[in-house]
Amino acid sequence: MREGSLEAPKRHPIPWQDEAWLDPEAIDAELRRVFDICHGCRRCFNLCDSFPRLFDLIDASKTGELDAVDSADFKPVAEACTLCDMCFMTKCPYVPPHAFDLDFPHLMLRARAAEAHNLGMLDRRLAATDAMGALGTLAAPLANWVLKRGNAATRPILEKIVGFDREAELPRYESHRFTISARTDAPEVNHAAPAAGRKVVLFATCWVNNNDAAIGHAALGVLARNGIKAEVLHPGCCGMPLLEQGRLADVAEAAKRAADAFAPWIEKGYDVVAPIPSCGLMLKFEWPLVLPEHAGVKKLAAATFDICEYVVDIARKEGLAPGLSPLPGGVAVHMACHARAQNMGQKAAEMLRLIPGADIGVVERCSGHGGSWGFRHENFPVAMKVGRPAARALQGAGKPVATSECPLAAMHLGQAMQRQAGDAPVPEVVSHPIILMARAYGVEV
Ligand code: SF4
Ligand code: SF4
Known part of the structure; x- marks a missing residue:
């Protein structure tokens, strides 16, 4: 509001x-x-x-x-x-x-x-999440060892050379990219589900593809339970890291490339579903502001849904497939800024309330991470400070599980909760509400 x-x-x-x-x-x-x-x-x-x-x-x-x-x-x-x-x-x-x-x-x-135009080569490289993701996933065990918080051999060097604060929790890389594992681990589709006529193409996003494939598998699993065999597409990064650097021409190129890739699917009646709010915001709102005359970008914006928004849409129009089990003790869910900026209401909370007996606490404060901004040495203390009220509210909700629509926010708030809790227990942090929906359906991810 x-x-x-x-x-x-x-x-x-x-x-x-x-x-x-x-x-x-x-x-x-x-x-x-x-x-x-x-x-x-x-x-x-x-x-x-x-x-x-x-x-x-x-x-x-x-x-x-x-x-x-x-x-x-x-x-x-x-x-x-x-x-x-x-x-x-x-x-x-x-x-x-x-x-x-x-x-x-x-x-x-x-x-x-x-x-x-003053950005150094390193800053430009760090915004190239596709290239960084390809590198990270290629040597995931090594990359994860280097990036691990507390690694006294690597993190001080990383802080000096790359500028990532040694205390900041950093993303880990998947050994198998989601676009590959989605081909081999396709879930069984319930063709008798009420929404079985829908067609979906899931935008893999860099984050899901390289850093957290469980979100993608959870989305595919929930859609499959509801009769939808979703296709997976990753025509490249949405360009949010480029936007954060003010590189509008590069954002425009990313938008054109994705609009071309999704166009044939949209022509065939597919809905485009984005599992990460920042990426969804780019497709729905920022790209049309960067390229207001581009017909393909406009069509893509009109065809795009956030994953939580899409599940709620199924529930409203056809009804969800049965089979959801309660999540004991309830969930505290953080509304990500880039989901709120999509003007769609509290769709993650609405979705989780579809689970029988759901006890959902909602937190609507900024997490403070700001993408890779919050990892940087000069910003990390500010990112922690800005996120503190949200972390306090998540912890104060007293639920065994906390989640955020934004997996980076979940990671950042998890760290903030740990810091403020000391030795006290903290909730289990789940990186996206769709994983909880999959859990309620009994889908393993
Ligand atoms: S953006 Fe500036 S003018 Fe607008 S509400 Fe905030 S402080 Fe006030
Ligand atoms: S609230 Fe602050 S961080 Fe967010 S867009 Fe406005 S000025 Fe930027």
Whole structure:
């Protein structure tokens, strides 16, 4: 639910091909216009670290007003933005169609785009999740040993060279990529299920393909129980890491490539299902803003569902196949910012409530991880600080299991819960609610 306005926010296409988009003077003028409005408003003071950095700058200036702040000091404000979209989606009364026309996250994106040409080769490589995933999965045992938290031989070196904080929990790699294991471990399809006529193509996503195949297998299992033999496709990364770096031209290429790959499936009546909220957000909302005239991108956006949204849609229209068993003790579920930004309601909680006797606690605070942003040495303490209230709420829900729609958020919040619990027990952290749905159906993943 959004504060301050009854109208739904309407985002403008991103004018990344206009000359003024990267013009330093135009960017500075827009930053000053927006920051001054925020200074007078301050509703977002506790959403993330961007706003406190901005307000501290202003408050510490000679006049206590924005005009006394040097533009060179704006950089840390943009750097702290994880593009979670929560200020735009839930707080700001001045987003379009309001005359102030304020889109704070996309302004941060523009400021980052202006910096993008200064990115080093290493930063560019780290955003290439496909290539990194191919490498990581090729030598998964070695990669997982190197990345393991507490590895005193590797993590300090990694911190120095790559910039990942030695204390940050990092993703592990699968030995078998999901696009390969999905071919050999296809679940049995219940052709008598009410939703048996549906056709689905699952967007594998880099995360599921390289780092957490269980999410993909759980999605295939739940769909199969409901009569759907889903196809799996991975035409490449959705480009969210590129967007975080302000590399709009590269995002546009990723969007065109995926739109071409999915087009024949959409023509044949397939629905596209995305298991990771950030990737779903790209397909549904960000790509059409980057390429507003591209017919294929528009069709793909209209055909895309989040996996939890899709299961709820089946339940509503055809009814779910029977066979769900209760999850003892209940579940605390974290609503990921990029799922909330899809404007679809609390679909993970709605889905889990379809399980008989479900006792579901909901947490709607930002986890603070911000993708690879939260791993970085300079950001990790802030990422932990921002995630603390969400971690406290998850733990305080008193359920044996905690989950998040975003597996990176689940990992980050799991670490935050461990830190604050000390020796006290913490809930089992499950990386995605669809795994719990599969568990309730008795599907092993
Ligand atoms: S998008 Fe998220 S991280 Fe960025 S300024 Fe808004 S609330 Fe903060
Ligand atoms: S983004 Fe909007 S709600 Fe948030 S501080 Fe700025 S003006 Fe206020």
